[in-house]
Amino acid sequence: MSYSQLIAKAREAQKKAYVPYSNFPVGAALLTKSGKIYTGCNIECASYGGTNCAERTAIFKAVSEGDKDIEAIAVVGATDEYTFPCGICRQVIVEYGKDIKLIIAKTEEEYKLFTIDDLLPNSFTPEDLDKPKGCC
Numbered sequence: 001m002s003y004s005q006l007i008a009k010a011r012e013a014q015k016k017a018y019v020p021y022s023n024f025p026v027g028a029a030l031l032t033k034s035g036k037i038y039t040g041c042n043i044e045c046a047s048y049g050g051t052n053c054a055e056r057t058a059i060f061k062a063v064s065e066g067d068k069d070i071e072a073i074a075v076v077g078a079t080d081e082y083t084f085p086c087g088i089c090r091q092v093i094v095e096y097g098k099d100i101k102l103i104i105a106k107t108e109e110e111y112k113l114f115t116i117d118d119l120l121p122n123s124f125t126p127e128d129l130d131k132p133k134g135c136c
């Protein structure tokens, strides 16, 4: 699965976005280390806080199927702008590994590559919970 193919899957998933409030559709496609793909779109809610981003939709689909070994996630919004994951999604992504690759794409040919550690440096991760707490 090439990055271009993963971006194409994200673009396809974007068509399912439910965005009556923002009219800002986003698509994501997640590749697992075993080669499976999970896609996601943003899903909004009249009670706005209930909105789920495309990235988290894809992650929650994967994790709920028992697939936590994430290799890469492609994200697409408008074709002429890069759409970066929000802070909440960055924190959810780093839960599954600092080396996860993010493919932030305008088109199948035009994209930027990052790791989640690039986008959320000095992050708080599950390993931090195992460190000495300095209190009882």
Ligand SMILES: O=c1ccn([C@H]2C[C@H](O)[C@@H](CO)O2)c(=O)[nH]1
Residues within 6 Å of the ligand: 019, 022, 024, 025, 026, 041, 042, 043, 044, 051, 052, 053, 054, 055, 075, 083, 084, 085, 086
């Ligand atoms: O990376 C992003 C950025 C924004 N959104 C969604 C949330 C909301 O539905 C809309 C506007 O913020 O875009 C995503 O799904 N992913």
Ligand SMILES: [Zn+2]
Residues within 6 Å of the ligand: 053, 054, 055, 056, 085, 086, 087, 088, 089, 090
């Ligand atoms: Zn988000």
